[in-house]
Amino acid sequence: MSSDTDVIVVGGGPAGLLLAGDLGAAGIRVTVVEQLHVPSTESRASTVHTRTMDLLAERGVLDKLGHVPNGGRGHFGGVSLDLTAADPSHPFAGQWKCPQTRLEVALADRAIELGARLRRGHVLTGLVDCGGHIEATTRTEDGVSRQFTGAYLIGCDGEQSTVRDLAGFRFAGTDATKEMLRADVAGIDIPNRRFERLEHGLATAARWPDGSTRVMVHSYGATPGDRTTDPTFDEVVAAWEKVTGEHIGHGTALWLNAFDNTTRHVTEYRRGRVLLAGDAAHRQMPVGGQALNIALQDAAALGGKLVGRITGEGGDELLDDYHRERHPVVSRALTNIQAQTLLLLGGPEVDPVRDLFADLMRFPAVRTHLAQMISGSTVSTSSTETKETTGMGRLTGKTALVTGSSRGIGRATALRLAEEGALVAVHYATNEDAARETVTLIEKGGGRAFTVQAELGVPGDVHELFLGLERGLKERIGDTTLDIVVNNAGATTPTGVAPEDVTPEEFDRLFAVNAKAPFFIVQRALDLLRDGGRIINVSSGLTRFANPEQVAYSMTKGALEQITLHFARHLASRGITVNTVAPGITNNGGPIFDIPEAVEQMAQLSAFKRVGEANDVADVVTFLATDDARWITGAFIDASGGTLLG
Structure with a gap:
């Protein structure tokens, strides 16, 4: 028998059911095949953390569950830890108790209400990736074989995943010792x-x-x-x-x-049209109550990307983004679980380490870092001096949008903000490969980022930008809160164009990209920006000295500086600072910077007798994004290396 569907989900546990509901909510045809005839009565897990509570609330699942009791204080490896330290003001701060059996019923009800088909009593026996579709074969208890055909197949079938084995995923890691x-x-x-x-x-x-x-x-x-x-x-x-x-x-x-304490993790979350989520993708000891939460967060991250791929919003890169997003996050979680296992199940030999941990946890920064790690909040693992001394970055838990961050100053700024702990939206107009390279560089450093595409200066540009931004934020943190906006993207006048040769079309394009787009980006961001947020506008030293070839460009940057001045006054009551950073001649990777004679000539304009590097400017922008710059607003910051000194 054949049953055509868009997505086949193998496994009717929490991860599979949450994913099925998300797909169904978007009008995707989804079939869940589950080997159990009736729901399990065994509650293997019962702890739900802050990030997961957000996901459940957004989907209306908490309404179905009714009262979910507070789980009290948490722990790290058995050492008491108040998990509300991750974000004391969050409505779901801490941990909550919801037996897996109860959660599965609520998730199943939601999935079925949204159109998902749940087929119980089906054991997966084979799957074939046919290139354009997937064919899955199951067998029922009475020996009847059935075939399901779909565009994609998702393995949510647990630690002993049949999907993982049949599709040939590599499950790397170590065997159990405890x-x-x-x-x-x-x-x-x-x-x-x-x-x-x-x-x-x-x-x-x-x-x-x-x-x-x-x-x-x-x-x-x-x-x-x-x-x-x-x-x-x-x-x-x-x-x-x-x-x-x-x-x-x-x-x-x-x-x-x-x-x-077996610890294993697939080396890739996707092979062709087969993807994994939950314990099918990773195996860990269930200490700290993280296993259920990681699984549900896998499913939530995959759902939006799969919807986008099937509805044509994006290509296979969306599914590859799922791996790029979840693999480093889960890898860090597995590391902290291994550490907790050692502290919890080690013999008397670990007592000195436990005593040291207990001593360190007297410090608020340590408690916050560990609580965020367990609760699912953003924690960067870069090794800057600040993080070596405090255990966390200056922007840990913050979110940032950097326009034009596929190269140059924008890329360097995105890297620095992520290094300090921020989740960064990497905006690009046309060069997708360069933007993805920025994200890859951030992830290699232990940070988090995602790409957002929108061409600025055209009708609907800001709307398109914020659709992608809000979707990316919601997939990763559960809401659309924004902390930092860096208006860096810009268009320039071609070299050698005299003022009298600037056309009305070119003039309008410059203003559309350099002034109009930043104004409406700030306007649109105001509903998302938290009080105490940061807006940094990247202008140019050309607004302070004459270069006739760049008169139109300089006019647009002058307009950008007026955005800074007036919005700084307007937003001061919310504690939001607005500042301008003005670079001078900065190496943006252009071909002219490969000509030593040209570089030497440009270097003479700086008081330091060198051209600027993107990091020189990015460090200034990053400083303005931190709490250290809370008393600076409406300022014009000369980041030209002394070019404006005359």
Whole structure:
């Protein structure tokens, strides 16, 4: 039997169901195939963090769930950590408790309401990427084979992913060295424990609302061995008694499970028309409650890109962006999970490290950094001096738009802002390859960025820019909040054009790109900018001395400086600063800078006898974007290397 669809999602867990709902909401035909006949009654996960709560609220899932109780303080490797430190003002600051079983029901209801087809009792047995479409074969319990045909297939089928194996994804990483047993047990009455490190191991016990108790236990030095099945209740009873001295054998096991510190991550999230999300793409020990959250954030990031690809808003680069966005984020999460595992399950030999961590966590910057890491907030891993001393960048948690950032000063500015921790929207007009290179450079440095395309100076330019900006922000942080706007993009007058040769068309184009677009970019950004935000307009030293060949260009930059002056007064009540940076002759990679004689001649105009480099200007812009520049607004900053000194 054949069932045509746009997208086949394999796996009806939280990630697959959230993705199916997102696709259905956009009118995409989606079919979910799930091997279980009925929803699981096992709540493998129950912790939901800030970023995930945002995603659920946006989709109306929190309304379906009703009351979601606060989960109290969190931890890092068993060391107490208040997760509200990530962003105390956020309505979902901290962690929340929602058993996976309850979440799956709400996500399934949403997906079905939005048109997704959920096919239970189907085991995937084969898939073929036919180039223009995907063919998936399943088998039901009664032995009937069925074929599903779609444009794309998404593997959300967990750690033992069949999709991953059939499609040939490489699952790199390390095998387990430590194991923890867990069980839900009815009929026992034992004290609650929270990551108690005892002489022989670690123990946790928490009472569920139904009266059963979840126990988790690790015996120091215990290894997984060749385990291929869940532990027996006798194993759990013996381990619990060894570690705590308490006997729980008279209870009834409702659910038994073992998890270990296997750490694996696919080297690519996409192979042709097959993509992965959730535990199919990565395997980690579920400490810190991050596994469910990472999976849901995978699905949310993929949904918008898949919709864009299918509806024709973009090409395959959208799907490649999914890998570029999620792979570094998840890699960092796996690293912090490995660190937590060592702190939590290591024997007495890790006690000095735990004591040191507890001491370091007295510092607010450390608590904020770790809380943001767990909660899903932006954390850059660059090694600038500021971050070495404080553990975080000066712009950590901020978002920025840099126009014209595919090369030159714009690229250097995007790199610096990202290095300081900002999530950067890299705008470009036509050179997509150059913009993607900027994003790649940022990601290699541990930062986060995405591209936004819009040609400025044409009808609808600012609207197009902000559609892409808002979509990119929402996919990555869950809202469209903006902190920094850098108006850097500009058009110039060709060299050697006398004033009398400037045409009305060229004059209008210069003003459209250099003055009109920045004005309406600032205007449009005002609803997104947080109080205390930053606007930096990149002008030119040519507004301060005469160069007749550039009179029209200089007029546009003079207009840009008026935007700075008047908006600085207008926005001061919101704590938003607006400033102008005026570069001089700056190496933008143009061919003239490959001519030594020309470079030497241009260098003589600077007090330092050299031409400027893009980083010289980018550092000034970055300073104005930080809180260090909070008392500067309406200023004209000469970043020309002394060219204007005369």
